[in-house]
Amino acid sequence: DQQVKQNSPSLSVQEGRISILNCDYTNSMFDYFLWYKKYPAEGPTFLISISSIKDKNEDGRFTVFLNKSAKHLSLHIVPSQPGDSAVYFCAASPGGGGSNYKLTFGKGTLLTVNP
Amino acid sequence: ETGVTQTPRHLVMGMTNKKSLKCEQHLGHNAMYWYKQSAKKPLELMFVYSLEERVENNSVPSRFSPECPNSSHLFLHLHTLQPEDSALYLCASSQEFGETFFGQGTRLTVV
Numbered sequence: 001d002q003q004v005k006q007n008s009p010s011l012s013v014q015e016g017r018i019s020i021l022n023c024d025y026t027n028s029m030f031d032y033f034l035w036y037k038k039y040p041a042e043g044p045t046f047l048i049s050i051s052s053i054k055d056k057n058e059d060g061r062f063t064v065f066l067n068k069s070a071k072h073l074s075l076h077i078v079p080s081q082p083g084d085s086a087v088y089f090c091a092a093s094p095g096g097g098g099s100n101y102k103l104t105f106g107k108g109t110l111l112t113v114n115p
Numbered sequence: 116e117t118g119v120t121q122t123p124r125h126l127v128m129g130m131t132n133k134k135s136l137k138c139e140q141h142l143g144h145n146a147m148y149w150y151k152q153s154a155k156k157p158l159e160l161m162f163v164y165s166l167e168e169r170v171e172n173n174s175v176p177s178r179f180s181p182e183c184p185n186s187s188h189l190f191l192h193l194h195t196l197q198p199e200d201s202a203l204y205l206c207a208s209s210q211e212f213g214e215t216f217f218g219q220g221t222r223l224t225v226v
Contacts, residue, residue: 014139091158
């Protein structure tokens with residue numbers, strides 16, 4: 001049973017427009033959420049995170065929104081750039097520290113930004 | 116340079132071979148992880164080591180054997196693997212309250 005779901009395997013947007021990537025989760029124990037970006041032949045790199053005590057976190061062109069009641073989060077990229085083309089993974093953690101800090105990942109969404 | 120280095124980057128092995136994957140982190144983290152990424156599946160956590168002790172084993176078959184000799188190094192020993200074990204194996208590390216940093220992965224093909 002998948003606890004973190006990214007239902008769109010791919011998304012294509014035009015350069016300069018907004019990209020919205022969605023993620024749903026089922027485990028109520030998750031309280032920390034992250035987005036990772038992965039280019040081909042590289043490991044995932046951390047992009048942005050949000051704690052369950054917040055509903056929005058912004059970092060430059062990237063904003064993550066969290067709707068706890070719906071168990072849904074989304075990543076907004078605006079404006080989208082061709083260099084943003086990558087696979088984006090949503091991940092969730094029950095929080096805590098040390099050995100408790102382990103991530104459950106979605107399957108990823110391939111974002112393609114067209115020039 | 117990611118701070119987490121994995122070798123080799125690519126590995127092809129037969130089902131009767133024994134090989135090891137190596138990971139080294141230069142970030143001073145106290146937890147290290149092995150993840151597996153198979154095609155069309157989510158990234159799966161395999162093993163967690165915290166302060167060099169294994170604290171999580173997500174029901175991984177015994178043909179995968181991890182070793183953590185110190186806080187900077189992590190190995191994954193492989194023997195008698197199956198073709199379905201072919202995947203990208205990612206090492207990662209983290210500090211107690213911080214994000215997880217990944218290596219570039221080892222692309223493993225079992226023939």
